[in-house]
Amino acid sequence: MAAQRTSRKRRKKEQTEYFFDYSMLFIVLFLLGFGLVMIYSASSYEAFQEYKDAAYYLKKQLTAIVIGLVMMIVTANIPYHFWERFALLGYIVSALLIPVVLTPLGVESHGARRWIRIPGIGLNVQPAEVAKLCMILFLATLVCKMGKSVRTMKGFILMVIIPFPIAGEIYLITQNLSSAIIILGIAVLMVFVASPDYKKFVIMGVGVLALAALAVFLVVSGDGEGGFRSGRILAWLNPESDPQNKGFQTLQALYAIGSGGIWGKGLGQSMQKLSFLPESQNDMIFSIICEELGIFGAIAVILMFIMLLWRMMVIANNAGDLFGAMLVVGVMGHIAIQAILNIAVVTNTIPNTGISLPFISYGGSSVMFLLIEIGLVLSVARRIQLKELA
Amino acid sequence: MLTDNNKLFHRKKILTAFLLCTGILVLLFGRLVYLSVWEAEHYSQMATSLHERERSIKAARGRILDRNGVVLADNKTVCTVSVIHNQIEDPERVTEVLCQELGLSEEYVKNRVEKYSSMERIKSNVDKETGDRIREYDLAGVKVDEDYKRYYPYDQLASKVLGFTGGDNQGIIGLEVKYEEYLQGEPGYILTVTDAKGIEVEAAGERRVEPVPGSDLCISLDMNIQSYATQLAAQAMATKEADSVSILVMDPRNGEILAMVNVPEFDLNNPYELPEGTPENISSEEKQNLLNGIWRNGCINDTYEPGSTFKIITAAAGLEAGAVTPESTFSCPGFIVVDDRKIRCHKIAGHGSQDFVHATMNSCNPVFITVGLRLGVEQYYKYFEEFGLKTKTGIDLPGEAGTIMHKMEDMGNVELATVSFGQSFQITPIQLLTTAASIINGGVRVTPHFGVKTVDAEGNVLEVMEYPAVEGIVSQETSATMRQILEMVVSEGSGKNGKVEGFQIGGKTATSQTLPRGSGRYIASFVGFAPADDPQVIALAIVNNPQGVYYGGQVAAPIVRQLFENILPYLGIMRYNQ
Numbered sequence: 001m002a003a004q005r006t007s008r009k010r011r012k013k014e015q016t017e018y019f020f021d022y023s024m025l026f027i028v029l030f031l032l033g034f035g036l037v038m039i040y041s042a043s044s045y046e047a048f049q050e051y052k053d054a055a056y057y058l059k060k061q062l063t064a065i066v067i068g069l070v071m072m073i074v075t076a077n078i079p080y081h082f083w084e085r086f087a088l089l090g091y092i093v094s095a096l097l098i099p100v101v102l103t104p105l106g107v108e109s110h111g112a113r114r115w116i117r118i119p120g121i122g123l124n125v126q127p128a129e130v131a132k133l134c135m136i137l138f139l140a141t142l143v144c145k146m147g148k149s150v151r152t153m154k155g156f157i158l159m160v161i162i163p164f165p166i167a168g169e170i171y172l173i174t175q176n177l178s179s180a181i182i183i184l185g186i187a188v189l190m191v192f193v194a195s196p197d198y199k200k201f202v203i204m205g206v207g208v209l210a211l212a213a214l215a216v217f218l219v220v221s222g223d224g225e226g227g228f229r230s231g232r233i234l235a236w237l238n239p240e241s242d243p244q245n246k247g248f249q250t251l252q253a254l255y256a257i258g259s260g261g262i263w264g265k266g267l268g269q270s271m272q273k274l275s276f277l278p279e280s281q282n283d284m285i286f287s288i289i290c291e292e293l294g295i296f297g298a299i300a301v302i303l304m305f306i307m308l309l310w311r312m313m314v315i316a317n318n319a320g321d322l323f324g325a326m327l328v329v330g331v332m333g334h335i336a337i338q339a340i341l342n343i344a345v346v347t348n349t350i351p352n353t354g355i356s357l358p359f360i361s362y363g364g365s366s367v368m369f370l371l372i373e374i375g376l377v378l379s380v381a382r383r384i385q386l387k388e389l390a
Numbered sequence: 391m392l393t394d395n396n397k398l399f400h401r402k403k404i405l406t407a408f409l410l411c412t413g414i415l416v417l418l419f420g421r422l423v424y425l426s427v428w429e430a431e432h433y434s435q436m437a438t439s440l441h442e443r444e445r446s447i448k449a450a451r452g453r454i455l456d457r458n459g460v461v462l463a464d465n466k467t468v469c470t471v472s473v474i475h476n477q478i479e480d481p482e483r484v485t486e487v488l489c490q491e492l493g494l495s496e497e498y499v500k501n502r503v504e505k506y507s508s509m510e511r512i513k514s515n516v517d518k519e520t521g522d523r524i525r526e527y528d529l530a531g532v533k534v535d536e537d538y539k540r541y542y543p544y545d546q547l548a549s550k551v552l553g554f555t556g557g558d559n560q561g562i563i564g565l566e567v568k569y570e571e572y573l574q575g576e577p578g579y580i581l582t583v584t585d586a587k588g589i590e591v592e593a594a595g596e597r598r599v600e601p602v603p604g605s606d607l608c609i610s611l612d613m614n615i616q617s618y619a620t621q622l623a624a625q626a627m628a629t630k631e632a633d634s635v636s637i638l639v640m641d642p643r644n645g646e647i648l649a650m651v652n653v654p655e656f657d658l659n660n661p662y663e664l665p666e667g668t669p670e671n672i673s674s675e676e677k678q679n680l681l682n683g684i685w686r687n688g689c690i691n692d693t694y695e696p697g698s699t700f701k702i703i704t705a706a707a708g709l710e711a712g713a714v715t716p717e718s719t720f721s722c723p724g725f726i727v728v729d730d731r732k733i734r735c736h737k738i739a740g741h742g743s744q745d746f747v748h749a750t751m752n753s754c755n756p757v758f759i760t761v762g763l764r765l766g767v768e769q770y771y772k773y774f775e776e777f778g779l780k781t782k783t784g785i786d787l788p789g790e791a792g793t794i795m796h797k798m799e800d801m802g803n804v805e806l807a808t809v810s811f812g813q814s815f816q817i818t819p820i821q822l823l824t825t826a827a828s829i830i831n832g833g834v835r836v837t838p839h840f841g842v843k844t845v846d847a848e849g850n851v852l853e854v855m856e857y858p859a860v861e862g863i864v865s866q867e868t869s870a871t872m873r874q875i876l877e878m879v880v881s882e883g884s885g886k887n888g889k890v891e892g893f894q895i896g897g898k899t900a901t902s903q904t905l906p907r908g909s910g911r912y913i914a915s916f917v918g919f920a921p922a923d924d925p926q927v928i929a930l931a932i933v934n935n936p937q938g939v940y941y942g943g944q945v946a947a948p949i950v951r952q953l954f955e956n957i958l959p960y961l962g963i964m965r966y967n968q
Contacts, residue, residue, distance in 0.1 A: 193403040255440065257425045258433020271441050271583070295426050302419050306412050313408040317401045325400060329407070336411040343418045347425055 021381040024311035028359065028374050031304055032065055032367070035285075035360035042273045042288040043281035043362065057281055057362050064364030068371030075375025076382065080324055083376075087141035090134035091166075097127040098169045114174045115365070128179035129369040131166050135183055136190070136330030136373070138162070143194040144323045150194045159194070163187035178353040182337050189333035190326055193316075236351035246352075252277040253284050253346050256291040264294030281362040283354050286346045301360070305339045315381045324380035331373040334358075442581040442597070448538050449575030451559050452604030454552060454566075457648075457842070460613040463552055463566070463658075466541035469521025469534050470514040473503055478531030488512055488532070491524050515539055540566075542658035548616050549655040550687035551787065551840065562661075563685050565609065565840060567788050572844045572853075575604035605844040605852050610646035615639055615957050622949050623653040623931075630936035630945055636688050636819055637949065638930040639957070642827035642919060645836030645857060647785075648927065648957075652688045661685070690790045693816035694932070697902030698753045698942070699917050700812030700822070705750060705875065706829045707773035708761040709868045716871060718746045726756035728807040733759060736901075750875050751883025753899065755811045762810030763803060770806055771798045777863055778835045779817060783824045784858070785838045793817045812900065819915075823930045826917050830876065830896065830925050832869045835860040877922035885916065887947035890954045892965035894922035897950065899942035904935070911935045916946035920954055926963055929953055 039061050044054035053059075100106065100116050107115040107124050115124040139162065149155040163183050171180040192201050219233045235246035239254065256272040259265065270291045273280045280288050289297045312332040319325035335358045342357040344350045356363050358370055425433070454463035471492065478484055481503050488499045492513050502510045514537070516524075521534045540555040553564020560574070561567035578601030623635040639649035657663060664680060672680070686692070708714040724740030725732050735741065735755045741748075749757035762770055774780065774795070782790045794816040796805050808814040820838055828835040837857035844852045864872075876896035879885045885897045897918030904911045914936055919928040931949040939945060 189407055193400060193407060196399045196403075254425065254429075255433050255437035257422065258430045259437045261426050261430045261434065271437065274441075274584075276440065290422065290426060295423060298422050298426075299419060302415050306415055309408055309411055313404050316404045322400070325404070329404060332411075333407070336407075340411065340414050340418065343415070343422070347418060347421045349418060349421055 019384040027308045031359035039281045039362045068368040072371040072375035076378035080379045087138045091138040094131035094134040125365045139190045140326035143326050159191045178355045185337040186333045193329045232351045250348050253287040256287040260291035260294050264292050285361050318384045320383040447578040447601050449577050449601035450603040452573040453606045455608045456611050456613040464541045465538045467518045468539040469516040471512045472533045474531050545657050546655040549658045550652045551650045554658045554661045569607050573604040576602040608842045609840040612648045616649040619649040619651045623651045632933045633935040636932045638823050642831040642925045642928040645838045656684050689819045695902045696822045697812040697900035699898045699900040704758050704810045710864050713764040714761050716747045720757045722754050722756045728803050751879050753884050758810045759807040767801045786841050827928045833864040835863045884943045888918045888951045895920045896922035901942045912940040914942040914945035916950050918950040
């Protein structure tokens with residue numbers, strides 16, 4: 001009896017020696033599943049009008065998710081240190097990949113040239129997504145390489161400067177301000193974690209806010225001259241002033257949120273998805289969630305994101321080494337920034353810019369890269385020895 | 391591996407980052423709650439107005455009823471047949487059926503069936519039976535919408551009084567315009583939910599705001615009197631080859647008009663039809679002028695020289711002022727000299743010595759000129775205004791013409807003399823009738839009118855119209871004297887063709903030459919009322935440009951006689967010997 005008991009204890013210890021974060025996997029799967037339901041709800045009407053197939057977007061998204069899940073499992077099973085050697089290569093590749101959108105390989109959609117068609121598979125990939133992943137990898141590697149010199153001013157400046165070329169490329173070549181902001185945001189967050197200082201970051205935050213306020217002030221006092229971006233700022237301040245053009249999408253999103261109210265209209269009952277709200281299955285899917293499921297649907301989604309971030313924080317805090325921790329922090333930053341910006345845009349808290357809601361919005365390449373990142377995080381989690389779990 | 395020290399600050403930083411992100415998400419959630427709770431009504435209303443498309447439903451126009459409740463203007467359900475290109479499944483069958491049912495050429499229908507548009511109208515104003523038949527074919531893409539169309543059961547009856555309506559059911563002329571606000575009602579709506587491209591969302595159903603039908607208008611017109619008067623007028627016009635004949639019948643006590651006939655009338659159900667023989671290539675302006683002429687209501691839109699019927703007014707003014715009494719004697723040598731002008735009597739030999747009653751019976755011009763001159767320009771003009779002749783009667787029909795009269799400063803004795811027997815100025819027939827009615831009814835200037843009251847569909851009275859009445863324009867005595875004198879005119883004088891067996895009729899004839907003088911064109915007229923001692927009905931017949939005999943006493947008086955023979959028993963006016 002006693003021998004049996006000890007052997008059972010031993011087996012148990014062996015089994016649980018390494019950690020697999022099922023909670024996080026569940027959250028991700030939940031978000032993906034919920035996203036599929038909402039994509040079908042938001043897109044079926046238009047998909048049927050356009051392609052005579054109500055499930056057109058659903059099928060494409062499902063394919064991308066299946067491919068992404070396979071890639072996630074593969075990544076989760078590869079020790080994450082394997083990727084360390086590709087850090088510099090990744091940085092260079094992403095820098096080279098962005099200008100490719102200008103070549104015949106580039107694909108134009110919604111008036112912007114941001115995609116590359118991978119020959120043979122017929123899959124479109126956004127170089128910006130590649131760049132986000134590579135940036136996380138590169139900075140994590142760099143933080144480890146630099147060791148204590150991260151804490152010096154020189155190290156800090158180097159870390160802050162590194163994402164700029166890529167972000168600049170994305171902004172200038174693909175006209176994609178939001179991805180550029182996300183890359184800078186990821187970098188700042190990673191540097192923030194790597195460096196023990198607070199003061200610099202507070203100053204930086206205040207500086208960014210002051211610049212933003214100055215920009216808004218200049219636009220408002222400048223009678224709206226200055227084109228595309230300044231028009232967006234004016235439309236942000238008062239979307240009802242230009243309901244047909246600049247303020248259109250924002251206003252339609254607000255209509256959706258307003259008509260959803262507390263309880264929502266019920267799943268599938270959205271009116272705004274009937275071609276009123278552009279990109280309803282994509283960047284604006286959150287407003288359809290609000291319209292159909294009300295505040296309760298919205299809080300479920302927000303809570304899921306908070307829980308996901310919390311799981312990542314736990315993994316980062318318990319990562320086997322600094323490299324793993326930094327990788328997780330990068331992914332966490334990526335998802336957090338994108339979710340925050342998306343919800344902020346939909347609720348007209350910030351000026352309109354195209355950002356998708358992680359895991360939920362329609363977009364094959366986005367969800368695939370996000371799943372690869374989740375795979376990385378799971379890989380880091382697997383290296384956590386349970387005795388170290390605090 | 392993280393050193394413990396490192397781990398500590400990293401952990402703190404990671405926690406800070408997590409809390410920061412969570413904090414922002416919570417703030418965003420707060421913003422969301424604000425939007426979907428506080429701003430919900432604002433945005434959902436805007437969204438609803440964006441999603442709903444409005445289609446209006448015509449309100450049924452109020453009917454027009456005569457004094458006995460006979461419907462003179464009604465609504466008929468008609469259909470509009472249209473095709474929706476995208477929904478058509480069998481274009482050949484659709485073309486075939488529509489050609490056959492609507493009697494249209496194949497080419498016309500085919501063009502419309504094949505035209506790529508959201509909705510193409512094939513034919514409107516289709517009978518309900520035809521519309522129902524087309525609906526029974528149940529063809530995809532063919533839409534039959536019901537609609538109201540104004541319908542006049544008696545076609546031509548009182549056409550110039552009732553008027554007709556246009557394409558949007560709005561009044562164009564006549565009572566239809568005057569009482570537009572009562573008749574029109576309020577349109578309703580069908581609010582359909584559509585997507586951004588305007589395609590109806592079937593599952594969402596529709597919201598209806600029901601239309602409010604217009605009120606029914608009850609008018610004083612009597613369909614029977616009107617149709618009989620129309621027959622008489624048409625008959626007179628045919629036998630006398632006249633240009634037009636008008637007959638007015640009114641209750642002198644309150645101004646209610648019982649009949650207003652202007653032949654030729656036109657077909658209210660087909661008001662834009664031009665008379666036969668009109669050249670086809672006339673310009674739209676010419677066409678409009680022609681139509682305006684056809685629609686013109688001569689009794690109120692046109693003026694004429696009243697001639698001898700106006701002697702009623704001169705006589706009343708003379709009696710009222712004491713310038714003449716029924717017993718005053720005059721001598722008529724066949725003419726009278728006013729200033730330097732010699733004005734002839736219609737009887738060239740003259741009427742010789744006669745009292746005022748006989749002068750009126752004879753319609754002697756020199757006597758009435760004398761009465762006018764006794765009054766003088768100022769006094770005559772004062773009575774002219776007091777009787778209400780300078781102002782419009784205020785009849786409830788659009789386009790009443792005003793009086794054309796000399797200015798008082800420009801009036802000399804010659805002008806006064808001509809006015810005294812009804813020449814050199816112009817008034818409308820309704821003005822003459824109203825003034826005559828006011829003199830014989832005891833001196834109350836009434837407002838001629840049609841509109842009596844409005845009622846709802848259940849017959850509940852909504853509003854009773856009221857009209858001004860000015861009392862005492864002549865004294866009761868003068869009024870009574872006038873009634874006696876005018877009764878004599880009919881019983882023994884120039885108006886004896888207006889006599890009706892068994893009734894006391896008062897009246898006065900007139901034969902006026904139209905301008906320019908010497909054209910040979912005359913207007914024969916007769917105004918008569920009954921019973922002479924207590925007038926309950928007054929009628930005016932005007933025959934415009936009769937051929938052959940043109941005297942009012944021979945042309946117009948018989949019309950009123952025939953009218954009275956029929957309508958007096960109908961109106962329940964007793965014969966004096968019963």
